[in-house]
Structure formats: C-alpha cells, structure tokens
Amino acid sequence: MAKLVECVPNFSEGIRQEVIDALAAAVRSVPGVILLDYSADPNHNRSVFTLMGTPAEAGEAAFLAAKKAVELIDLTKHRGEHPRMGAVDVIPFVPVSNITMEECVALSRQVAQKIAAELGIPAILYEESASAPHRKNLADIRRGEFEGLADKLKQPQWQPDYGQPVAHPTAGAVAVGARMPLVAYNINLNTSDLNIANSIAKIIREKSGGLKYVKSIGVMLEERNIAQVSINMTNYEQTPLYRVFELVKVEARRYGVSILGSEIVGLAPMNALVDSARYYLQLENFDAGKQVLENCLLPGNSDE
Amino acid sequence: MAKLVECVPNFSEGIRQEVIDALAAAVRSVPGVILLDYSADPNHNRSVFTLMGTPAEAGEAAFLAAKKAVELIDLTKHRGEHPRMGAVDVIPFVPVSNITMEECVALSRQVAQKIAAELGIPAILYEESASAPHRKNLADIRRGEFEGLADKLKQPQWQPDYGQPVAHPTAGAVAVGARMPLVAYNINLNTSDLNIANSIAKIIREKSGGLKYVKSIGVMLEERNIAQVSINMTNYEQTPLYRVFELVKVEARRYGVSILGSEIVGLAPMNALVDSARYYLQLENFDAGKQVLENCLLPGNSDE
The missing domain is CATH 3.30.990.10 (Formiminotransferase, N-terminal subdomain)
Structure with a gap:
C-alpha cells in the first residue's frame, strides 16, 4: 500500500x-x-x-x-x-x-x-x-x-x-x-449552565492537568440554549475519542448532567472513529488496514 | 464521487x-x-x-x-x-x-x-x-x-x-x-457452556424470531475453552453491529455471563464500524461520506 x-x-x-x-x-x-x-x-x-x-x-x-x-x-x-x-x-x-x-x-x-x-x-x-x-x-x-x-x-x-x-x-x-491530524470534537451537555461546561473543559484538558493531547473550552450554543465542551484533539491515537467522551460523561454526572450528543467538525481520519467502535464492541485482533473494505481501495493499493 | x-x-x-x-x-x-x-x-x-x-x-x-x-x-x-x-x-x-x-x-x-x-x-x-x-x-x-x-x-x-x-x-x-455486503461477526462469551451460546444465538437470529438480517449459531472455541455466538450479518445498515452486540450482552446477563470480546472475520465496510462509533459517541449530524478523510481519497474522487 x-x-x-x-x-x-x-x-x-x-x-x-x-x-x-x-x-x-x-x-x-x-x-x-x-x-x-x-x-x-x-x-x-x-x-x-x-x-x-x-x-x-x-x-x-x-x-x-x-x-x-x-x-x-x-x-x-x-x-x-x-x-x-x-x-x-x-x-x-x-x-x-x-x-x-x-x-x-x-x-x-x-x-x-x-x-x-x-x-x-x-x-x-x-x-x-x-x-x-x-x-x-x-x-x-x-x-x-x-x-x-x-x-x-x-x-x-x-x-x-x-x-x-x-x-x-x-x-x-x-x-x-x-504533526498529527487535528480532530475538532464537541460534546453537548444537557444543561444551559456554561459554568458546568467550563469546569469540565478545565478538568479534561492537558494544560490544566487533564488528558494529554486535549485542548478544550466551554462554549454556549445560544440557539439551542445548551452548554458545550468544545475540544481540539491533537493526537487521536494517543488520546482517542471514546476516552474523552466517557470522561466528560463521568464528570458531567457530578452535576446531574447528561450528554445530549457529540459532533465532529470537518474531517476526521477513519481510524479516529474505527478506534472507538473497536473499544465499545470490544473487538479482538482487528486490523483496520487489512479488514476495512475501503482501505483496499486507497490510491496506490493494488492486488499485484 | x-x-x-x-x-x-x-x-x-x-x-x-x-x-x-x-x-x-x-x-x-x-x-x-x-x-x-x-x-x-x-x-x-x-x-x-x-x-x-x-x-x-x-x-x-x-x-x-x-x-x-x-x-x-x-x-x-x-x-x-x-x-x-x-x-x-x-x-x-x-x-x-x-x-x-x-x-x-x-x-x-x-x-x-x-x-x-x-x-x-x-x-x-x-x-x-x-x-x-x-x-x-x-x-x-x-x-x-x-x-x-x-x-x-x-x-x-x-x-x-x-x-x-x-x-x-x-x-x-x-x-x-x-445483495448487501456480508459481515461475519463473532461474540465470545465468558463461559465454556455451549448451550448458553446456542440459546443466545437462537434468540438473536431472524429465523427463530430475533433480529432481521441476522444468522447465528453457537460454536465452541476449543483452544480457548469458551463458547461463541457466531453471526452472519446480511444487512449491517438495517441491523447494525452495536445492536447485535448489546442484545447478546443483555441476553448473556441472564446466565451471569459477560462478553469477553468480539471479532470481525475478514473484510467489513467502513460504515459498519463508523455506524457503531456514531451510536456509542452519540454523534450528531455526522456524514461519513464527507467527514471521513479517507473517503475523500477513494478512486474517482477529485477536487475538480
């Protein structure tokens, strides 16, 4: 390949x-x-x-x-x-x-x-x-x-x-x-309290002692009246999406707040998503390079 | 594209x-x-x-x-x-x-x-x-x-x-x-009792009243001494991997059995995995065709 x-x-x-x-x-x-x-x-x-x-x-x-x-x-x-x-x-x-x-x-x-x-x-x-x-x-x-x-x-x-x-x-x-690809990843909270999003953002980001390769801030989504933890992931291999998602869920629980949903902004490498599927489905011995059909079709790949 | x-x-x-x-x-x-x-x-x-x-x-x-x-x-x-x-x-x-x-x-x-x-x-x-x-x-x-x-x-x-x-x-x-692509998907149980795998296989498969597009049998993995629910999924869009995984987990609980892991045999389309990541991460408005980097590289895709 x-x-x-x-x-x-x-x-x-x-x-x-x-x-x-x-x-x-x-x-x-x-x-x-x-x-x-x-x-x-x-x-x-x-x-x-x-x-x-x-x-x-x-x-x-x-x-x-x-x-x-x-x-x-x-x-x-x-x-x-x-x-x-x-x-x-x-x-x-x-x-x-x-x-x-x-x-x-x-x-x-x-x-x-x-x-x-x-x-x-x-x-x-x-x-x-x-x-x-x-x-x-x-x-x-x-x-x-x-x-x-x-x-x-x-x-x-x-x-x-x-x-x-x-x-x-x-x-x-x-x-x-x-550098690694950036993944812009936001998690929406079931609250209109921006302070909660800011508190969680502070807990998860590297700068203030959280997860490595995570940058995050709290932002307000005015039109939906909900608070969001807005995240830049600078290395999705070392710190995968599911880990950030689960940690935000755990921290939100302290406030009685649940997660409404999350979103990926723009492009993300396939493996950023496949890694999370692999975690939740507890996949054993899965080789995305060989087992994902589309990977057989990428430029330069050949059957010969 | x-x-x-x-x-x-x-x-x-x-x-x-x-x-x-x-x-x-x-x-x-x-x-x-x-x-x-x-x-x-x-x-x-x-x-x-x-x-x-x-x-x-x-x-x-x-x-x-x-x-x-x-x-x-x-x-x-x-x-x-x-x-x-x-x-x-x-x-x-x-x-x-x-x-x-x-x-x-x-x-x-x-x-x-x-x-x-x-x-x-x-x-x-x-x-x-x-x-x-x-x-x-x-x-x-x-x-x-x-x-x-x-x-x-x-x-x-x-x-x-x-x-x-x-x-x-x-x-x-x-x-x-x-026809749809087949996905061969196996779920390994934390038990050596083949009867449990057979019972679960019977519950989840279409033929005996379970999930549509699911064929399944119980098999014994002799070398690991564990029972497995072996599954063929004939339409992963209509019946996604996570649904089968979660249903097996729910049914296994009745026997006090947990899931050791799962495996995909051979090739699976990217979307079979991305769909499950989307479910667990509760992704909103995610368009794999446009937001997965590798999809921009498939043959015939061009910037012009």
Missing part, C-alpha cells in the same frame, strides 16, 4: 484570486497529488490548501507552491488579521496512511532544506520536527511576525534550522513541520 | 491453476477494475473472485470472466464438494460507495441479460434482484445442481429470467443478483 501524507500549507494571500489560482495550479502540476480543498479568507488575507499524495509528491507540491508564493506575494505590502511571518507561512505534513510520524518529520526536513537552499527563505522546524522544545509551538515561532523577523532571527534560540538567519526581503520566513 | 460496486463471482474451478489464472486475467483486462482477492478451494473445486469498479467496469469484468469460464470449464466433468449449477455459478453485485441497491439490481439485470444473450446461459436473478420471493434464496435456486437443471428449468416457478429454459450443455445456468 502506498504511503500517503497530507500537507496543509498556509499562504499569506486571501484576496487576489489570480494569486490563489496560481498557487492551486502549482499544487496540481505535480502528477498524483490530489488537491482536496483550498479556501481563502479575505479578512485574514490568508489561504489554506489541503493536498494529499505520496511523500515525494506532497513535498514537491508544497515546494512548487512555496516557489510560486515567493514570486507573487510581497509581505512588505501585506495586511491581514491573521498573524504571519512568511509569504508561505507554515507547511505542516500529516501522516494519513501507511506512514509513520518519523517519515513525515524526515519529509518536513527535506522540504525545509530545499526551500532554504533554492528560494533563500530561512526555515524553522516546528511541532514534531522541532529541533528544541521551545520551538515546537507555532505561535511562539511566529510571535513578532514578519516585521519582527530581522531581530528575532538574530537571537540564538530562534536561529533557523535551514538557511541564513536573515529574513527573505519579501517572503520572510517559513515554519515547516510534521 | 465515483459509484463503486463490488462483485464476487464464483466459478466452478478450484484445481486447474491455468484456468484460474485465465479468469483473473479476464477480470484484469478491464481498465479501472481492481481485483482485490481471489482464492481457490480444491476440495470444493471452486474459486471466488472479489473485484471492484464502477458499475460499467465491474459488469464488464464479470461478463468477460463468465465468457472465459464457459470456454474453459465443462460441468459434465466437474466434481467437487460445493453445490453448483454453472461454470460461472453465481454473480453477486454489492454496493460499496455512492451507489444504491436499486442501481446494483439494475446492473445485475443487465449482466444477466448479456450472459444469456451472448453466451447462451440461462440466468436466474436472486436476492434483491429476484423476480419472485421464492427465487431470492440461492440455495433454493441451486437445489438439484447442474445435473438436475434440465428438469428444474422446465418448471414454471424456475423459468430463467433471461435466456431459454434449457441449460447450457457444459456451462449450466447462472444466478445473478444484488
């Missing part, structure tokens, strides 16, 4: 359609790459592309799109609500099937090196690819934005991993890394 | 490798068709092919393999343990993605008609495609086997749906139809 990686490059252009189209064309110019989605936000003046392919294909598509971004985007003239430090701002690689995180880290290094060498953009590795713990978090890397890069890159702790410690004059710098 | 259908033709040859290879080559000769698996059983003197494609592709592959079977298999000389009435014995079409059962029924009719017209083999529609209730069950259609076809096809209730009521001299007759 083919190794498949997802790449979600973010570009600092969300207004000029001809630039966004040129970036999409650069991605599509690589045979085998599937451009799953791209969306531009004019207020953020930013666009997000989601593409898929083998590591070589996805890496090449990300590089060619970055090259096009350097040609067409000038950050000295860029204004938008979203923080940014580069024309191609961030390039995460995400394992999808038959590929390890280590392989995605290796791919992110190759792409970062090529961008630095051939496009003259300093590259900083982040998340799983980070070369030091303080360089894992994207928000920390990007703090100061494009305008602060000249000073930031001179600091020893912010030396780029590839390229010179000098921002590209118009394209700034880029963060490249590997 | 492309319409995808699975086809599982059964041929009355499980010994001569050159014949089996020729059947596989016929399937593979259709561009776009994926031959997922084929296996031959010498005792049964029978082989089972699993192929996948769009309706047109899968239909053409089934027809070409049937044509090859007529050329190479002579049922007047065939001996094997498995009941059979034709060189190409049975051709079921199974909906996989973006396709309805009605479309699979229509496809089965087209293929049956073409086989009758071009190969001179009388075709009987079965399962969801059956033209009368007494013709749904394959075992009933095949009773009497190849040797009894001359008499059987003369009876009004066994007139073929396509072709003359006369068996092909060497290739007999064929059953063609549409």
